[in-house]
Amino acid sequence: MSEVRVLLLPGDGIGPEVLAEARALLEALGPATGLRFSFSDDLIGGAAIDAYGTPLREETIEAARQSDAVLLGAVGGPKWDYLPKATRPEAGLLGLRKELGLFANLRPVKVFDALADASPLKPEIVRGVDLLVVRELTGGLYFGQPSELVRGPEGRRAVDTLPYTEAEIARIVDLAFRLARERRRKVTSVDKANVLNTSQLWREVATEVASRYPEVTLEHALVDSCAMRLVSRPRDFDVLVMENLFGDILSDEAAVLAGSLGMLPSASLHGAPPSRPGSPARLFGLYEPVHGSAPDIAGRGIANPIGAILSAAMLLRWTLGQEAAATAVEAAVADVLDAGIRTADLAGSGTQPVGTAEFGRLVRERALARLSAG
Numbered sequence: 313m314s315e316v317r318v319l320l321l322p323g324d325g326i327g328p329e330v331l332a333e334a335r336a337l338l339e340a341l342g343p344a345t346g347l348r349f350s351f352s353d354d355l356i357g358g359a360a361i362d363a364y365g366t367p368l369r370e371e372t373i374e375a376a377r378q379s380d381a382v383l384l385g386a387v388g389g390p391k392w393d394y395l396p397k398a399t400r401p402e403a404g405l406l407g408l409r410k411e412l413g414l415f416a417n418l419r420p421v422k423v424f425d426a427l428a429d430a431s432p433l434k435p436e437i438v439r440g441v442d443l444l445v446v447r448e449l450t451g452g453l454y455f456g457q458p459s460e461l462v463r464g465p466e467g468r469r470a471v472d473t474l475p476y477t478e479a480e481i482a483r484i485v486d487l488a489f490r491l492a493r494e495r496r497r498k499v500t501s502v503d504k505a506n507v508l509n510t511s512q513l514w515r516e517v518a519t520e521v522a523s524r525y526p527e528v529t530l531e532h533a534l535v536d537s538c539a540m541r542l543v544s545r546p547r548d549f550d551v552l553v554m555e556n557l558f559g560d561i562l563s564d565e566a567a568v569l570a571g572s573l574g575m576l577p578s579a580s581l582h583g584a585p586p587s588r589p590g591s592p593a594r595l596f597g598l599y600e601p602v603h604g605s606a607p608d609i610a611g612r613g614i615a616n617p618i619g620a621i622l623s624a625a626m627l628l629r630w631t632l633g634q635e636a637a638a639t640a641v642e643a644a645v646a647d648v649l650d651a652g653i654r655t656a657d658l659a660g661s662g663t664q665p666v667g668t669a670e671f672g673r674l675v676r677e678r679a680l681a682r683l684s685a686g
């Protein structure tokens with residue numbers, strides 16, 4: 313039985329609550345997939361600040377490097393909001409992504425049939441949505457220099473910088489095209505080329521990359537009107553590729569289509585996934601739900617674990633090439649939702665919601681049943 317080393321970084325707020333369900337799922341599926349998961353745990357974010365005085369230790373980066381994959385919950389919360397940028401919980405997550413070179417963040421947004429009426433948008437707008445946000449993750453405003461906030465005698469001033477090189481743009485756009493080739497063959501490259509130099513470069517490079525993929529259609533879209541189309545005509549989209557901050561914002565917006573921010577998973581990779589899942593080579597990845605630590609509901613056992621569970625499915629698919637297991641997990645989530653079972657964020661009035669652990673248990677049961685039925 314092959315061993316898979318997974319580093320668990322539960323983080324803060326609802327992070328540990330949802331990550332427990334992702335872990336239990338992988339553990340349960342191990343025997344059916346011929347894999348033995350060996351988990352190690354570490355602190356990141358606010359929890360690491362409280363224990364070690366820093367949001368990310370060198371030891372944690374090293375432990376991640378020694379693992380096949382990392383599963384992360386969420387970081388941050390009001391307790392640490394007073395801290396300056398470089399020492400906040402969020403800096404721990406950004407540091408980990410950067411140190412591991414995880415430049416490609418895949419954020420799939422699929423609307424489950426049972427949830428077509430869970431969105432505040434009309435069911436006919438969201439039904440059947442299946443899009444993929446490919447977010448550049450290690451460049452742009454998040455990491456550009458200079459970056460400072462100065463509180464001086466002349467007053468306060470602050471600066472953030474948005475840099476991108478041709479190579480950084482080319483590698484993420486290329487990855488978007490590779491993924492689009494296996495999907496519905498359309499890439500929407502999102503920018504603000506009517507204002508930003510980086511976006512003009514982005515558009516040029518995207519057009520050059522596109523010439524290598526004649527079978528895939530490239531569309532350029534300005535980020536502002538794209539944000540509007542995302543909630544008015546979301547089925548227009550297949551793969552969307554964009555810089556770091558645009559991807560952060562548009563992916564949370566896209567969560568409205570899926571019915572809750574708790575629904576969305578993500579994979580952060582340092583290279584192109586094998587063009588077809590199922591390849592024996594392992595591709596290291598950091599997997600995490602798109603949502604944050606949700607301080608408003610933390611500690612109550614009511615968080616939606618689907619984003620974390622679907623992140624574990626992405627781990628099975630992209631790091632381990634276990635397509636059948638990944639599909640079984642996704643179908644198991646659909647089964648539980650089809651049975652009318654919901655966590656509080658999705659439950660309509662008059663519906664009795666189930667808690668995080670109960671939802672996780674039901675998905676595990678269905679995933680195992682589906683996998684053993686072949």
Ligand SMILES: NC(=O)c1ccc[n+]([C@@H]2O[C@H](COP(=O)([O-])OP(=O)(O)OC[C@H]3O[C@@H](n4cnc5c(N)ncnc54)[C@H](O)[C@@H]3O)[C@@H](O)[C@H]2O)c1
Nearest residue numbers: 386387388389573574602603604605606608609615616657
């Ligand atoms: N990847 C991460 O670790 C990550 C991502 C986003 C935000 N954050 C951090 O989280 C903290 C809180 O940020 P925020 O409130 O703006 O965003 P958030 O994503 O934590 O929460 C936004 C809203 O969505 C709800 N929500 C989020 N996940 C949910 C889930 N699984 N189930 C049910 N409801 C869910 C919350 O209750 C809240 O009402 C901040 O410190 C922020 O920096 C971390």
Ligand SMILES: CC(C)[C@H](C(=O)O)[C@@H](O)C(=O)O
Nearest residue numbers: 387388402405406560602604
């Ligand atoms: C917590 C924060 C640093 C992070 C980001 O902005 O990348 C989060 O919002 C996300 O989407 O993963």
Ligand SMILES: [Mg+2]
Nearest residue numbers: 560561564602
């Ligand atoms: Mg975000």
